[in-house]
Amino acid sequence: MEELKVLAPQSPNYILKPFVAKFKALADEKRLRIMYELCQRGKTCVCDLVEILETPQSSLSYHLKMLMDAGLIRRETQGTWSYYEINTEEVNALLSEQLCCIFRPPGSCC
Template sequence: MSNSTIEEITLSKYEQKFKALSDKHRLKIICELNQRGKVCVCDLTDMLELPQSKLSYHLKMLLEANIILMERIGKWNYYELNDEEIKGLLSEKLCCIFYPNSKT
């Protein structure tokens, strides 16, 4: 696999992550999960005052970008932040793409 192909794949992954972060509702979801830890989808609906269908759409975007994690417990889905992904998103991982020769 060539370097340009690897760069395209990496850039596409970051594009997906930043698209997921570029919405006010999704940022609110992230804030709630950051404050509360693992939260049931039923509670998120009430906290964010969003219809279930809209909330599901936003959660799907965040899941696909690996920004949040989901665990099914009984009949409910519980969501939490993917701390490793959040912490690394704007730190060394991103710096290595834009400053590959830098010693960070």
């Protein structure tokens, strides 16, 4: 039976690791644009985003997955449609209030 190896919980890298994925998810113009649109429009399906961003559907799905895996957005499936929306709690916990008008849904702050 192999031993489970774990980073020391007090190591800085252990503390910082969860944030890397979140910042990576935000470190792309297309994904920032997705975040922006989801804030402006609320729940939005992929086919609408394809039109808004003028980006191939497979590319959109890829970027949405990045944001999902980082916990910054949420998906709600209704039949064939996938509706995505901002995960307000996560975004609020991560970004400053000054960014609320850009990356937080209207009314969720300020």
